[in-house]
Structures are given as structure tokens and as C-alpha cells.
Amino acid sequence: MFAITGITGQVGGAVARQLLARQHDVRAVVRDAKKSATWAEAGCEVALAAMDEAQALARAFAGTEGVFILLPPNFDPSPGFPESRRMIATLRDALEAAQPRKVVCLSTIGAQATQPNLLQQLQIMEQELGTLSMPVALLRAAWFIENAAWDVEPVSTTGIMPSFLQPLERAVPMVATADIGRVAAQLLSETWTGCRVVELEGPRRLSPNDLAAAFGRLLGRDVRAQTVPRDTWESLFRAQGVQYPVPRIQMLDGFNEGWIRFEATEAETMKGNVPVETVLRGLIERVD
Numbered sequence: 001m002f003a004i005t006g007i008t009g010q011v012g013g014a015v016a017r018q019l020l021a022r023q024h025d026v027r028a029v030v031r032d033a034k035k036s037a038t039w040a041e042a043g044c045e046v047a048l049a050a051m052d053e054a055q056a057l058a059r060a061f062a063g064t065e066g067v068f069i070l071l072p073p074n075f076d077p078s079p080g081f082p083e084s085r086r087m088i089a090t091l092r093d094a095l096e097a098a099q100p101r102k103v104v105c106l107s108t109i110g111a112q113a114t115q116p117n118l119l120q121q122l123q124i125m126e127q128e129l130g131t132l133s134m135p136v137a138l139l140r141a142a143w144f145i146e147n148a149a150w151d152v153e154p155v156s157t158t159g160i161m162p163s164f165l166q167p168l169e170r171a172v173p174m175v176a177t178a179d180i181g182r183v184a185a186q187l188l189s190e191t192w193t194g195c196r197v198v199e200l201e202g203p204r205r206l207s208p209n210d211l212a213a214a215f216g217r218l219l220g221r222d223v224r225a226q227t228v229p230r231d232t233w234e235s236l237f238r239a240q241g242v243q244y245p246v247p248r249i250q251m252l253d254g255f256n257e258g259w260i261r262f263e264a265t266e267a268e269t270m271k272g273n274v275p276v277e278t279v280l281r282g283l284i285e286r287v288d
Contacts, residue, residue: 001024001025001026001027001045001063001064001065002025002026002027002064002066002067002068002188003026003027003047003060003061003064003066003067003068004016004026004027004028005051005068005069005070006070006072007028007030007044008030010146011070011106011180011181011184012070013181014177014182015180015185016028016039016044017181018181018184018185018186019185019188020042020043020044022185022189024065024189026043026045027044027046027047027060027064028044028045028046029047029057029060030047031048031049031050031051033046033048036048047060048060051072051087051091052086052087053090054090054093054094054097055094057091057098058095058097058098059098060094060098061098061100062097062098062100064098064100064101065100065101065102065188066100066101066102066104066188067098067102067104068103068104068105068106068184068188069104069105069106069125069129071087071088071091071106071121071122071125074121075118075242075248076241076242076243076244076245076248077118077121077244079244081121084121084124085124088128088129089128091129092128092129095132095134096132099134100134101134101135102134102136102137102188102192103135103136104136104137104139104184104187104188105126105136105137106180106184107122107125107126107138107140107141108140108141109140109142109143109173109201109260109262110254110255110259110260111126111138111140112263113259115254116247116250117247117250117251117253117254117260118247118248118250118251119251119260120247126138135191135195136194136195136196137187137192137196137197137198138195138197138198139183139184139198139200140197140199140262141180141201142174142175142201142202143172143173143174143255144174144176144177145175145176145202145276145280146176146177146279148211148215148283149283149286151211151215152215152283152284152286153287155216156284156287159216159221159222159224160223160224160225160226161208161224161225161226162227163208163226163227163228164228164233165207165252165255165256166208166227166230166256168208168209168225168226169207170207171204171206172205172206172207173202173205173266173269174201174202174205174206174276175201175202176272176276176279178272178274179272179273180200180272182272183198183200197263199263199264199269199270200269200270200271201269201270201271201272202271202272202274202275202276203272203273203274203275205266206276208225209224209225210276211225211276212224214277214280218277218280218281218284233252
């Protein structure tokens, strides 16, 4: 039995589908019973637990071969990340109480960076959960190709893909959520000791120009990437209702300046196999 948090999202759902396809028993950990029906129909056992309920989480994790941890995203955290710190402390208590045989945590590229940025929430998670008494794997995933969902509407209507990643020709590690799900399920099926770090990216690195070209091929029209001026970022985020935009801006600066990166070399990182066109085609079809 494997317990999966975040199962109603893209990554958690991908992990669960991979495990079910391999004939493993899966326990869907959800906070809302209304969202569990699909997974119950798929054959999952359902456990109700919010990520701030230590006792409920401990029951959900108890008796399992492994647990997949996906920290709920907080894109507008308070200074110092108090919300994430409380949740991580709760998760640690629940895991130590439940004692699953292993834990796989979804982390991120650049989790080791010392500069302030939005991704430090996952650095805190690595530091706290990486010292658990059971084996832990920290799966550092590259920039999600699925982030391009925001670009489908503008490229379809105007042929322009606004980009915060700059310069436009600079390729960065990106990965499909399907690859993350496959590798996470693989890790849950493995045996190791202590804490390990796995850094995962897609088949090739991609620039904003590469994404625009792929959109163009799929849409049958000219598409070009266009930089979003750096001095407009804060006002744009505030217009979207972001109260604390600085950590998000620092994260984007980290990608653009190169200090949000993998610790391993490109030759040493694990590679996915889902091409960018497959992901973008799915995003376009959802809108259609």
C-alpha cells in the first residue's frame, strides 16, 4: 500500500495512476471527501486528512510501504514562510508517528540555493523531512512544462507568448508532470537507506523561443516569444492579487541569473521521455 498526498492534482494523480498500473494498492489522502469519488472508483482506498492535521495524517500514512509527499503550493507566502513551516512540522510529526517504510518528497530544482526566493519553502521541507528516521528521496523536478498553460490563450489569439524567463534564447531544465509521476512511482518501488536526492528534467532543455516554436508547429501559425519587462513584474503580480510578490520575483531572477539550477551537471541528471509537443498539445486541447 502506498499513500499519495496531492492526488487530486496533476503530479499526485500521475503518481497514483502509475502505481495502479503496476498493480499496487493506493491510499488516496484527500482533505475533501467530495474529491475522492474518482479515485475510489479507480480502486483506491480513501483517507480523509488535511495537511495541518497530524493525527489524521498519521492514520493515513500508517501501515504503508511508502508515502508520496507533495507540499501544497503557496505562491503568495507571508515573509519567513510561516504557513509552510507549520505544515512541514505537522508532516514530520505524522510521518514519524506512522513510520512508513519510505518517503518520496516532491522538491524542486534550486532547492539548495541560499538566495531568498519562493522555492525556499521546499528547501525548508528538504531540511526537515530529509532527517526522518526512515529512507527519504527528495525528487527535485525542473520547471514544469505545464506552466505554459498560461500561454495558450495569448499564443492562440495574438501569436505572442509573453515570457518572464529571459533571455529568450536561454534554455533551462523543464519537465512534464507525467515524467515526474513515473519517476516518483519508480522511486517508491525501490529500496535505499538514508536520504537521497534525485534531480529530474525532460529529454532536452528548452528556451522560451523553443516553447514558442513548438506552439507554432501545433497551432499552424507564427508564434514568437516576447519578454515581459523586468520593471513591470511587481505591478503585474499585484494586479493579479499577489500580496507579497518579492519571493516570486526573486525566483524568476534566480532562473534568469542561473543560480536556481541543479546541483548535478546536465549529464548527471535523470532524464524524462515526454517531449514538449506532447504536453503543449494536451494544454491546447483542454482549452478547445
